[in-house]
Amino acid sequence: MINNKEELDSYERAFERHKSRYDLTPDELHNARKHGFYPRSYLIYDFKKWGMAQFLAERDFHKLDFRERGLSPATIDKRNLPLLLQNNAHYLPSLNIAIDKGRVQYIIENGSYQEGDFDLEELLQSYLKKYAKLIVKPISLCGGRGIFTIANTISEDTIKRIEKEGNAIINNVLINEEYAYRINPSSLNTIRVIFFKTKKGVLKPISMVHRFGSTANTCVDNTSAGGVVAGVDIETGGLKHAYTLERKRNDLDTHPLTREKINGLIIPDWSSKKRAIDDLLQEINYLEYGGLDVAFTTEGFKIIEINKKPDFQGIQHLAPALINEEFVEFLRLRGFQKPNAIQPEKE
Numbered sequence: 001m002i003n004n005k006e007e008l009d010s011y012e013r014a015f016e017r018h019k020s021r022y023d024l025t026p027d028e029l030h031n032a033r034k035h036g037f038y039p040r041s042y043l044i045y046d047f048k049k050w051g052m053a054q055f056l057a058e059r060d061f062h063k064l065d066f067r068e069r070g071l072s073p074a075t076i077d078k079r080n081l082p083l084l085l086q087n088n089a090h091y092l093p094s095l096n097i098a099i100d101k102g103r104v105q106y107i108i109e110n111g112s113y114q115e116g117d118f119d120l121e122e123l124l125q126s127y128l129k130k131y132a133k134l135i136v137k138p139i140s141l142c143g144g145r146g147i148f149t150i151a152n153t154i155s156e157d158t159i160k161r162i163e164k165e166g167n168a169i170i171n172n173v174l175i176n177e178e179y180a181y182r183i184n185p186s187s188l189n190t191i192r193v194i195f196f197k198t199k200k201g202v203l204k205p206i207s208m209v210h211r212f213g214s215t216a217n218t219c220v221d222n223t224s225a226g227g228v229v230a231g232v233d234i235e236t237g238g239l240k241h242a243y244t245l246e247r248k249r250n251d252l253d254t255h256p257l258t259r260e261k262i263n264g265l266i267i268p269d270w271s272s273k274k275r276a277i278d279d280l281l282q283e284i285n286y287l288e289y290g291g292l293d294v295a296f297t298t299e300g301f302k303i304i305e306i307n308k309k310p311d312f313q314g315i316q317h318l319a320p321a322l323i324n325e326e327f328v329e330f331l332r333l334r335g336f337q338k339p340n341a342i343q344p345e346k347e
Contacts, residue, residue: 050319125154192208193291193292194207212255293305
């Protein structure tokens with residue numbers, strides 16, 4: 001276990017940053033800090049049902065020793081994912097343009113790799129004619145920040161914006177298949193799959209959440225950008241406990257804009273979708289823990305990105321992590337020192 005002052009201070013700094021963002025009482029903030037949780041976790045986790053001891057606290061999570069080995073560090077940079085999956089290009093958007101210091105680093109289109117001295121404006125204009133709409137994702141930002149789309153034509157300001165950002169990945173805009181598009185058509189609505197490696201070397205999901213953009217003018221579905229998040233029952237594909245998080249948690253049954261049903265919706269053809277997720281996990285078996293963002297689109301099943309240390313609340317949205325004995329063992333081998341979790345009573 002990493003047990004130095006720097007790691008503990010990172011929790012304290014994050015707590016101080018977050019504590020004024022949410023409407024919590026002084027007692028609630030005191031309890032959150034005492035037990036090592038972030039303020040937002042106090043709004044998300046069902047402590048009343050499960051008790052605090054069943055949940056893995058962020059302060060404990062910060063101390064764990066996640067090993068950096070093999071290809072794992074390469075996934076930090078979104079531009080590396082198309083290279084890692086080039087031989088499985090069906091998982092990728094059709095178009096992948098890597099931008100390095102404002103210039104085209106490489107292009108992978110339908111699995112075909114290109115390099116060259118490209119004129120960025122001419123290149124993007126030609127791809128706009130082919131794909132109608134492109135999306136630019138900065139490498140240095142997270143939580144959906146800085147992402148923007150390009151449609152119709154390329155302006156001088158657009159090129160300057162890309163060059164100023166420096167490092168980015170540009171894709172064709174993907175469209176969700178019907179069930180997710182109906183809930184919110186303005187964004188690509190993704191499923192975040194939190195996974196870990198079992199002692200047998202198999203990547204296994206511990207939790208999944210489905211995210212949806214919440215407004216008509218957003219192209220992102222991130223919770224930090226006001227998006228809707230719903231837990232996914234891994235066995236049935238049912239959506240549960242949808243909410244948005246602002247100063248308070250706002251529980252929802254339907255989407256706030258389209259009024260389409262979220263809670264209780266069963267994702268169509270879930271058994272084949274779950275199988276596709278499991279197959280993809282084995283393709284990235286060089287990782288041991290992370291968050292996989294995937295989408296079911298009109299072009300098929302696509303991977304959007306891999307997060308090496310994903311937003312921790314997604315793991316425990318529906319249930320605490322410490323009731324999963326395999327995950328507890330995974331944590332123990334990385335320095336976790338609490339006893340095995342107690343199994344919950346059946347409802």
